[in-house]
Amino acid sequence: MSFATGLSGLRAASSDLQTTGNNIANANTTGFKKSRAEFADVYATSLGGVAKTQPGSGVKVTEVAQQFTQGNIDFTENSLDIAISGNGFFTLANNVNDPQPTNFTRNGAFQLNKEGFVVDDRGRYLMAFKPNGETIEEGFSQGVFQALQVDTSQGLPRATESVDMKINLNAGDLAPTAAFDPSNPDSFNNVTSATIYDSQGNPHTLSTYYRKTGANQWDSYVYLNDRGVTLGANPVYDANDAIITPAGDATYEPAGTTPAPVPVTFSASGLLLNVNGQDPLSTGSFPSNIFLNGIDLAPEFVVEDLSFELDFAGGTQFNSAFSVNDLVQDGLPSGNLTGIEISSEGVMFARFSNGASKPIGQVALARFPNDQGLAKLGDTSWGESADSGQPIFGSAGSNNFGVMQSAALESSNVDLSEQLVRLIIAQQAYQANAQTISTQNTITQTILNIR
Incomplete structure (x- = not known):
């Protein structure tokens, strides 16, 4: 029986050595998780149970369990x-x-x-x-x-659908006396420009001219590729401020034709009050945006009609220099x-x-x-x-x-120092179990040699 017990110990120690050796072999394997051999004792049981004097029948490997601890990054x-x-x-x-x-x-x-x-x-x-x-x-x-x-x-390219423009117009500016003409700087106070894109990703220059007309009153003129754009009818909002009738299509004016101005009104405190004379919303405030719908760019560009929203939200009229505090559009060329x-x-x-x-x-x-x-x-x-x-x-x-x-x-979660120590322990266990078999063999030979 001691031979079987020692042999079970050799098998268990061998499994421990193999497991430890596998950990060491995979110390540099990405994502590897180390294992450990887990053991349980063995008793020869009968219907009456295990006697108090039963020394045991050896050991068995119950599982080679992987340890899912975190490895180094x-x-x-x-x-x-x-x-x-x-x-x-x-x-x-x-x-x-x-x-x-x-x-x-x-x-x-x-x-x-x-x-x-x-x-x-x-x-x-x-x-x-x-x-x-x-x-x-x-x-x-x-x-x-x-x-x-x-x-x-x-x-894929993306046509511009929204242009957000946050500017400050100088309250101290004087109203120009000359009739508006985009080629005459004396006929307007300021101008902003941005590049927008159509459905094919073609770039277009959007320019907005600002001309003071009176106290807290300005006219803005919208140009696209040096051609004026006249807005269509304002949209109609319901009681929940949702658009029930969309804005009318804009007119892409012939070259050299002055578009209709878009009135912009500021309050006495210099905050944006009204754009294009739109009716108030249910909240009592006024829409800050205008819609440039259905702009046909043909014959220069055979693309989908350009339709986008120009939002002046956050615009101010303070007694400080003209400034563009934000100018963002959402169109993209191809890339x-x-x-x-x-x-x-x-x-x-x-x-x-x-x-x-x-x-x-x-x-x-x-x-x-x-x-x-x-x-x-x-x-x-x-x-x-x-x-x-x-x-x-x-x-x-x-x-x-x-x-x-x-x-x-x-990286692997194997700690080489730990595994080398376990290797020594497994080796000692193997040698000790081998010694158990050797001792039992000596005893058996002694018994067999008795005359």
């Missing part, structure tokens, strides 16, 4: 390298059209394949939640998985992909040379009720098992998931 120069700091696994699929991930890993060393999909070194696809629109604010469809793909084609960025929440952005950016998807993470119950698949990945429980999917930074770090990788 090492920074790299590849924006597609991702590290998770905290709980969670990257989700991978073997096929691009798989509806759900089947593999889980902490190895965030990703790359692009020839179709632009984000894959690991085995070609498995990184899964992400599908974006609901073109902005982060529109959110992501958590539960709707898709293989993460980077579109390397040109960034090329210039880079990829991944936020701490796992949102992957594509950035384009035209200044645009759009979310491609949000990297999907998974966690399990019992990480140690995961099936070991090799290649630093795991699979769901009956012991692990079903995966819980979510995004970084929420619902008990860790955050992501772009251009970084999680």
